[in-house]
Structures are given as C-alpha cells and as structure tokens.
Amino acid sequence: MTDSRFQSDEWKIIETRFEAERGRDSESIFALGNGMMGQRANFEETYSGDTLQGTYVAGIYYPDKTVVGWWKNGYPDYFAKVPNAPSWTGIKVRIDGEELDLAACKIKNFRRELDMKEGVLTRTFTAMMPSGRQVEVTAKRFISMSQPERAAISYSVRLTGGSGTAEIIPWLNADVYNEDANYDEKFWENESAEHDGARAVVVAQTRKTAFVVATAMENTFTVNGKPAKSKASITTAVNSAHCTFTSAYAEGDTIEVKKYVAVLSSFNHPAEGLAGKAMSMAGEAARKGFEAMLRDHTKAWEKKWEHGDIVIKGDIAAQQGIRFNIFQLNQTYTGEDPRLNIGPKGFTGEKYGGSTYWDTEAFAFPFYLSTADTHVARNLLLYRYKHLGKAIENAQKLGFTGGAALYPMVTMNGEECHNEWEITFEEIHRNGAIAYAIFNYIRHTGDQNYLAEYGLEVLIALSRFWAQRCNWSQEKNQYVILGVTGPNEYENNVNNNWYTNTLARWTLKYTSDSLEWLRSASEVKYNSVVARTRLDTQCELSLWKEIINNIYLPVHYDLGIFLQQDGFMDKMQQTVKDLDPAERPLNQHWSWDRILRSVFIKQADVLQGIYFFEEEFDEEAIRRNFDFYEPRCVHESSLSASIHSVLAARLHDTESAYTLYLRTARLDLDDYNREVKDGLHITSMAGTWLAIVEGFGGLRISNDRVCFNPVIPAAWSSYSFIIRYRNNPLRVEVNGSAVNVVNLSKAAIPLAAYGEKLTLQPGEKKKFKKS
C-alpha cells in the first residue's frame, strides 16, 4: 500500500532501522508535545551525528531582525521566532570512561515506536561501542498531557561484555541556539544554573522579549530494578546542570534512570521564583513516579481519542496516516489558552517560526470545532479578538483609518512579521478567513452570544477594512479590489481576485446581518457594540450596503465559471497534464516570473471560495469551476489537495476525491516533499481530517442541522468518525451501503443523511441506506 519507512500499524509509528541520514526526518516524525511545550525526538544519549535539537515552549518568541533584499515602506522590523529552548532530554552514558554515541557504534535491534494512543515514545537498541563494549538501551518518554508543564523519561542501560564502572548522567543545558537565526544571533541571555539536593534547574531569558524559562530535573536511579545504593552527585556550570550517577557494573547488570522534568515559563508564571518553582514541580513529579504520571497522561489521551478518533477499516496505512494527523494536531494545540495558536509546524521544527498564519482559520479551525469542547474553538477566536488592537495598528501603518483592521499574515503577538510585499501587504484575504471562522463557530456551536460579546467588534473592524480597501471604478461602474494576492500565491498583485472580492462582500453582508440580528435580539447589547466600535450606523452601514450590491465579481460567462482574477483568460491555457514531470514541482524548476504568468495554480483559490460558500452554488456551477480549475492546479501547497478532495467528494467523484486525499494523508510519514526534516505540516494535517469528515463523510452544518452525504473510497471497507455538534458527540460509521449514526450525547440532534431528515434522540442509532 505504501513504501513507507515505517511499519504498518493502526496505532503506532514504528521505525526498525537506524538510518543516520534520515535522523532529522525521524526527529520530526517522532516529536512529542502537549500544547504547552514540544520536543523533537532527539536522542537522550550524546549523538555526534547530524541532528536538529529542538525544544520548544509555547508562547515564547524572539523578534529576530528582518532580512530583506530591498526594503519597501511598511515592512516590519522583525520576524518572531520560537526559540529553541533549554534542553532537558539529555542523558549521557559513559562505560568505563567511553561515552555512548550512536554515530560511533554498531547498532542492532534499533526500534523506535510512537504509541499514538498513549502519547509515548519508546526507543530500544543494542549498541556495540568502538571498544567492543555492548549496551542494550530502552528509553521511554512522554510529555504529560494531564500536567502540561511536566515530562518524564525512563532510560535503562543493560551492560553485557564484562564488568567495570558505568556513569549515567542526566543533564540540562541552557546554552542553546536556533539554526534559523537570521544573523546567527543567540536568542537567550542571562543563563544560570543551580541545584538543591537531588534537583537542578537551568534558567534562561530571551533577549529583547525577556521571557524567562526555568527547566528543572530530579532523577532517580535503580540497579537491576532496586534503588541504587550510591547517590548521584549534582554539579552546575554557568548554563548547565549535570547529575552524575556512578556505579560498578557486572556482566548483565541493568542501570536505569528516571528523569522527571518541569519546564516553566514566565508566559504563565511570575518570573521571580521560577527556578525554585520548577525544582519543586520536578520533585513532585519524582514523588508521584513515572508510572502514576504515565497513567494520568494516558487517560488524557484516551479522552482526546474519544472526542475525535477516525477509524478506517481495510486500509491500515490510511488508518495510521489519519491517526498520526489527529495525534499531531492534538499535540500542538489543546485550546486551553487563548494566547496560543497553531504554528504551521507546531512544536516539531524551527521553520515558519511557530507563528500563526491564516492556516488556523481556513484549515485547522474545523478540526478543533468538531473534535473538542466548544471552548477550544472559542479560544482560537479569542486569540484574534485579543489581537484586534494590533490588527488596527497594522492597518494604520498601511494607511487605513477609523478602526479598520488588517490581521497579520504571520504573527506571534498580533504584530505583522512577514516581509514580502506581495504577501504581507496584498494577501489580504486572510481577513476574510477570520470572519468566516466566527460564522463557522456560531453555525456549529449555536453560541450566538459570541457575536455580541466579541465577534462583532472583529467583524466591524474587518468590514471597515474592506470598505476602504475597495475603490469605485468609473470604468466598470462597480467597486473593485486592486492589487491583491489570492490564496494562489503563484499570482501576485492581481486585480479583482474572485475569492478575495467574494470574501469581502460576504464579510460586509455577514457583519450587517449580524448587527441587524443583534439589534432585534437585544437593543442594549447592540448599543454596546455600536458604542464600543464607534460605529456610524448611518454612513458606514449604507456604504457597506452599497458595496455589497455593487462589488465586481469576475465571471467568464461563456465558460460559466468564476474568474480567478481580471485577465486570467489572457494566459496561455494549459493544464497540469501538459507539464513535463521533470519540471515539477514548478517552484523548484521554473523562475518565479514564469510561474506568475503561467496559468498554473498553487492551491485552491476560486475553489477555496466555493468550498466556503458551497450552499450558494448549484452543483453544476461547482462542477464547471472544479473541472476548469482543478486541472490547472499543481497542488504545490500542502493545503491544496484536501480542499479539492472535499469538493470532488461533493461532486460524487469518489475516485478523484480519493486520489487527492492520498496526496496529503501521509504527506509527512512518507515525506512526499523531502522536507519533513524541518518539521511536520501540522496545519495541513487538519486538511486531511477535512477530506475525510467533510469530504467522504460529507459533513455539513446547515440550518441548525447536521447533514451527511457520505461516499466511501473503494479501498476502504468502512470508516467512522466521532464529531461534536454543539458539544454533543455523534458517532458516524460509513460503509459501502449505508451510514450509521449514533447519538452519544444527552441531547436530541437534528440530522440529515442522503436527503433524509430526522432528529436523533439521545443514545439513538440510525442507519441511513445509501440511495
């Protein structure tokens, strides 16, 4: 089914060979995280081979100085990066003075296993050291999902081939760098280390932003399963701490350390006293013990799977792929803190700086909306709400006034970080996705009150932006939006991108309608919103209405399609089939200007709009657009195929939907783009979830009703998923002939499948036969 490096398994990712040249790849694949911190699968013991050391703490960032070839007015001064944080995984192993280093050993029985059900990473191997000494190692670690500032490692070494003295040295290190630093700057300063009894801590502070991170450890040692007789000795240097356990060993002895770690940051605690607090927490963890911590952790993961597992029968690679994606999405974002968001690579690498992109609202949002408690999606909305002031400032920098907001393309704290004019200043459709997420949230959750409390403030600021950003064209006798970049970044600075204009119009309309609804629902709340936003209900609303009624949306009447932008039909009309495969991907083979003037599309653009507003178009219109644009799309964004897959399924073209689905399902596991070494494509993983649940499953929330219209790929015998509608879980199982829906909640749920409408009572199960 797949030529993956990893064994087929429903719940596990299993690597059985040590491949030094794929070391970074595996470090990404086997990364762990819990929404508060993350860790690449770096080896515990010393490793002199190629590695990307990666320890990340959520919310912490460093404003790395902008690099630019030619400065354009309005560029931001910095690009926020998630700094590689003080390292806590290290455990040195020294046998008779010889240090264990897999880059120098002969290795047998290497096995790395990520148990996605429990969130545990295990690694075992037998290493023949250059001296001939042999050790068998079992390392097991997890980052607690139940106590999110803690982690634990169990590391055991069995010594064969003689006797002598062994040293096991867990350590911490605050002297860390980012590979992607623009000017080789160090992001940390004021590093220190201290110890107290059996515990040690290292502390470091980010330069400029002054975030403090304290990383503490306590370690316990056993020999052949019994508590060690000798004590470990702790030493600290300026920015590191070592805990050295020395023991005589005889043939066949096993020495084991349990390393309990606490990682605290000033993002969540006062900076003062952080070191002591971290040491106490590491101590608490040690007292609780590895197994007890692991039980709580596993229980938390059980709950995550209960909320959002997808089961695929008949295709174990697909099963593994989707679970890997769900697992990583849950490792990245747990939704407990509205100051956090979803970096495109989560906690698995440095690239893209761990910052927030429109990926969140356009691709990742529906996953959390359907698989987690309502407050999780709400916190994603609140993240943008909290950044509204900065978004208004951002728009001001570009010349907008009166409370208009332009959310940043890339951000950590609400400020814009990105510096390509064609993206930063022109890819303004991101504002539309932020409005759409509010609509989507309310549609799913029924939480209309969010509009009055927060949503309308954002919507009004977005509408103000659109109203200023369009201009009247005397030539067209309509409003136009000039100089934008659509989702298809293989076009820049175009006029009247249909997707952007459509979102602009829709936002104005949704804002107006929402205001109208609130006015009738609660005069008090309406007045409060108007007062808070200083909305001029006369002038502003009538201008918006004027634009809604008169905005230009490019259409090609002969072809019966929406036109991606003005002039699109002037291009040489080709399809992807006309391309020489040797020239793919285009972005590695064609010069940028050639890409720009070609007809080829990077990712869904018109089709992204049709995906958002599907109900507004009849099936034939969707088909004409799909048939025109899909053959021109090279899917060179990891976010592309999934949206196309959803639409293909909508058009009952299961085969195309499945082909497209396969392009993203195991993108990282099978490393299609040879870039997994840099980290995982977290946000595109949500696209794969969309392709199953909204694509094959056909899930739509329409007029306060959960609707399905499932299809099933020929390769699968059945698939099922659990989603939450207004916080009520539903289990949906699809096979070749029917869809079975079970209401797992305590509320009645209005349902439709294959056109049949009914209300499913609590606990009720219903089979809908495929028509």
Added chain:
Amino acid sequence: MTDSRFQSDEWKIIETRFEAERGRDSESIFALGNGMMGQRANFEETYSGDTLQGTYVAGIYYPDKTVVGWWKNGYPDYFAKVPNAPSWTGIKVRIDGEELDLAACKIKNFRRELDMKEGVLTRTFTAMMPSGRQVEVTAKRFISMSQPERAAISYSVRLTGGSGTAEIIPWLNADVYNEDANYDEKFWENESAEHDGARAVVVAQTRKTAFVVATAMENTFTVNGKPAKSKASITTAVNSAHCTFTSAYAEGDTIEVKKYVAVLSSFNHPAEGLAGKAMSMAGEAARKGFEAMLRDHTKAWEKKWEHGDIVIKGDIAAQQGIRFNIFQLNQTYTGEDPRLNIGPKGFTGEKYGGSTYWDTEAFAFPFYLSTADTHVARNLLLYRYKHLGKAIENAQKLGFTGGAALYPMVTMNGEECHNEWEITFEEIHRNGAIAYAIFNYIRHTGDQNYLAEYGLEVLIALSRFWAQRCNWSQEKNQYVILGVTGPNEYENNVNNNWYTNTLARWTLKYTSDSLEWLRSASEVKYNSVVARTRLDTQCELSLWKEIINNIYLPVHYDLGIFLQQDGFMDKMQQTVKDLDPAERPLNQHWSWDRILRSVFIKQADVLQGIYFFEEEFDEEAIRRNFDFYEPRCVHESSLSASIHSVLAARLHDTESAYTLYLRTARLDLDDYNREVKDGLHITSMAGTWLAIVEGFGGLRISNDRVCFNPVIPAAWSSYSFIIRYRNNPLRVEVNGSAVNVVNLSKAAIPLAAYGEKLTLQPGEKKKFKKS
C-alpha cells in the same frame, strides 16, 4: 534664483564655508574622475569627522553575496559592487607632533573650488589647531584626463605663530572597506606594500574576482619654494606606505609637497609586475612635473568642452547647473573602452554598485552620441554586444531558449545582479532600450554597417526574446505580454504595459526591416548574420511578422490615450494636485501596496514610449497623453522630469517644460532629495542635457536631417549648444527671436528649423527666424 550652498559662477563650484554636517555632500559634489578612476573629495589631511572615503577604479568589481528576505527561483547569487580601492589622497600634517585634523580645529577662510573648465579641485583654509598653532593650507588636485592612470596633488602648508618641527607625510593605504558591503565583508585580500628609492606602492587584490590594483606615489618637497634640503624617509607596513618629510620651520615658512600618483589595475595590465610598473609611472609623472601634467590635462578638458558645451545667457545658476552635469558625465565615461559603462552614481559613491542599468541606453546614450566622437557611442553599443552571450544565458535561466536574450537589469560583467523579482525578472523593457540605442546610433551616425557587424546579432536575440515572451490570448484574439513591470516602478507585475508592448513590437519590426535592408544591401553579410545567429528565416521571421501585426496595444478610445496597462482605468482617478504635500514623496510616506494600487506614476511610462517614437504620433495624440499622464506623475525618479520636459517643449508649452527642467537641472548641486551624500545622479544628468538640447532646442535627427524647433525659457536671454552630427560639429544658438546655426565642420549638413529646410555648407552660418 537658487538658495544653493554654492556661489554662482559660470565655470566653478565654490564652497566658502566649512560645514561638517554637509561633509559627505561636498565629497560627492567635488568628486573628480576621468573615466578610468574616480575620487570623492575626501580631505588630504587626516579628518576624524564624518566622511565617506571613496576611491574607485573602473572595471573592478566584487561579487557581494546577495541579501534576500525570501528567495525566489532565478535570483542571482551576487550583486556586483565597485570596491572602495586603495586610498591615494592622504597627506598627514604634523606640527610639533600635533596632527592637523579639521574636525578639531577652528577654521577660517575655508574655500573649496571645483574648476570645471580645467577639471581641477582646489581647497584653501586657515586652521587654528587646538594648541593654538595656525596653518594656512592650499591643496590642489586633479585626475589626469590626458594620462588616465595618473593623478597629482599639490599641497602647501604655511606655518604662522612660532617655529618648530613640521612633518608632512603623504601616504597610501590598501586596508580599505566598503560601507555598503552586505555582510561587512572585506572586498580585498593579499595586500602588500613596498618602496624603492623615493617611490612607494601598495597592492591589493579583490577577493573572488582577483583583480589587482597597484597604487604608487612619488613625492617632491619644497620649503618656501625651494627644493627641500633634507630627504623624506619612506616606510611601508603590511598594507600601507608613508613618506615622511621632516623639516624645522620658522614663522611664516611654507612647506609644499607635490604628490604624484599612479593607479594601475589588472583590468588593463598583466597582474605580474604591476607594482613596479605603477612605481615607474609615478616616477615619470614626478619627472614631468605638476604644471606640465596639468597643462596636458587642461587641454584634454578644453577638447571636451569644445565638443559639447552648453552656454546659457541670463541665468547663471542654470549655466552652472548644466555645466556641472556635462562635467560629471565626461568625468564618468570617456568612451575609450567598450568594457566600461556608466554607473548611475559614476565614481562618486558606493550606492548602486557602479553597475550598468538601462539608464545608459535610455537616458545617457544621446548625450555621448551628440557630444563625442562617434566611437564613444559605438563603444557603449559594443559593451552590450560583448555581453550578448551572458544575456542569452540570463534568458535561459528564466526558461527561454533558442538564443533569446534578456539583458540584465543591473550588471558589471553581463550577469544579472539585481534580486527583486518584480524588477529583475519583469522589468524586461530594458531589452527594448538596448534595441532603440542601436537604431538611435545609426540614425545619428549613418553607420549602417554596424548592423551587419554587430547590431543584428543583438537585435535578433532581443526579437527572439520578445517572440517567446508574448503569448496568444484566446480571449483577446491577439498577442499579449503578461506579468511585466514598466518604467513606472510604482506598478509591478502588470499585463500589457503599453510601453513594453510597443517596444517589443518595434524591436521585432526594426529587426525584420534591418534584415531586409541587409539582404538587399549585401547578400554575403546577410548570410553571415543568418549563419552566426542560426536564424530560421522561414519560421522565425514569419512568427515575428505575425506578432507585429497582432500584438495588443491597450488604448482608451473615449479618452483617446494609450493605456498604461490593462486595468489602469479601474484605479481611483486622482492627480498629483489631490495629494497632501506632507505625504510626498510617496515612497517615503505610503506603504508599498498603496503606491502600487494608486494611479500615481513614478516616471514617464507611456510618455517614455511617446518620447522614443514621437514621429509616429500626431501632436494632438501626444498632447492628450501628456495631459492625462503628466498630472498623475510624481516624478519620484530622477529620470522622470527631463523626458516630460522634452515632451512639454515639443507641445510648445515652454513654461511647463521649464518647470520640469528645473526639477533636474540642479538636482545634486541643490540636493533636492537630500541624498547627494551617497553620490551624484550621473545618468539623470544626461536627462537635463536632453531637456535643453532635445527639449528647448528641439533637436531631432529625422530622415538624415538635423532638425530644430527651438523654444526658449523666459528666464534666459539666449542659449547655445554644440552637437556633432555624423561627427560634424554644429553650433546652435537660440534667442527669443531666432536660431543661429553654424556649421563648424568640413561637410555639408542637411538642416531644418522652424520648418525651413536647407543644407548648410562648411563654415556657413544661418539664422532661422522664429515663425
């Protein structure tokens, strides 16, 4: 008339106050050069204040590593910079151990004088040193126009206020840096110094490109006008050489040094033996002596002025301004070496790297064509001819094939240096200016044979580019050119820029016509061109014809204007008058996206095309376009106003022409843009010349005839210029009522003025009365 820092003078630039904060400005203004080397007006004596040390040697470059925010496929790896070369102007002055440093002195009678007639820079001042010692200095220097690798400085110090010991120390230094190095890299390596008798030399080699420069000096000393009795002692360090002359002085004594310098580079000589050769040359200069060298130098300048002076009566500031421009153009490029070209800042600063831009063909070319011997302009054409192979490679990198050429936007050796996709890849109209220069050259010189020898090879490669760069639009049923940037860089990535499409069409036509002409003129030469270019005379020529006949040129029929590009009329229509003056210049006040989507134009775009092909349009068409575009043009390029001025004069709007002329006439002298510190706007100086000769003077070469249609600004009583037509000098004098033309040559010259046609015999003078 002007609030210039400089005194009014017809032939001189005179500064009478020492203003430390304008130090860099004056270093640019008073820069010297001779086409082979250039030197900012850095002080000879030590100066601890703010300064940009600038010594430049023609042809030498360093490939400075590209800086880029976000890499796009096709970007070049380096940006060629003219390195700041080993310094030769230095003369330390030490009085009783106290070093003369104007930053530490009280200064009286400061005067700096650039004599443009003779090309000599003189500086005098009286300085009160911190100790109270007083010195009167006169420094005079020139870079020889007759012996272009030599320079000489005469530096005399009169000592008042006591007696003691003075040291005068001429020095050389090869330990030099560029301020504009992208990564603070040093551009030089392998520095060395040596001396031999009275001479010393420093040698340095550019890293990567391995150009060697040897800079030698010999010095002679006098005391009170008599040869010094004591000898100077020479010392060398790793990369510097000092010649120390020590003398007792009494009240009122004058010590003078004459420093003779030779600067040789491996661009012109074998690297081996360069140091010895430089020392010999410095020695020869010393033997010849300062006054004799100066006489030769002055004579060479006399000839330059004889070829191309402009005399303006009644406006001394204008007279000074135009002479300054002519002087600088002649200092920058002498046309003796087809490997050299005209950097936008010449030898007066680091900015723009001393590289070649389209400025050469579009703006500077006509100046040299009309004011110098024919071979000068021919060498400018040969420069591009020699780069044809690189231009073809450059096009290949962007996906073009079959010998299509795209000349670089910025280059030193034919390779592209610039890295902004919207400029580098899309500002392709530069190809058109290169074709136009060939046409212009032949029209002026009658040297048709250039086509057969060189011109057609370039034209065919350019035509191949255009034929591939356009594509057939099914929608328009015409050929289109998508994704370009026109001369107006306040628009990027537009479709069907009228100027670009017009140049493309014209190039195809001119190439076809030239081939046709050659075929009838010489079958042998025609066949040779066809063979050398492997031209497919069937397919390629018929495709070109097809494109010539069917290329889309955007027009707005209602307004009767050519449309700058598709969609231009969708913009909010405003004029410059609508702008808040506080927001000017736009490029410093508006974000880039706002500039792009606005209607405002940086520099002539449609009007540049009308300027080039004026004969193809009737006066009313020119007027409609001028009246539409000029009010939308913010003239934020130094190249803009002059082209507009020429067209305004063409439309008999002398007042507008003069207003526009004033925007560039003294751009650097009066530092309109507060950036003269970085260097002079050399190429835009040619625009000022155009505004007078082609604008007010109305010079056109049309059907082998020199035509004038002069107007005169109200502020001037008369103006006259000398131009060469087919190497025959003509003097043209315009006053309020007539134009007087004198044929200074030995050939009959066909003439037209105010519509009257005749042939002017050698020596003949003719007065054309204004109609």
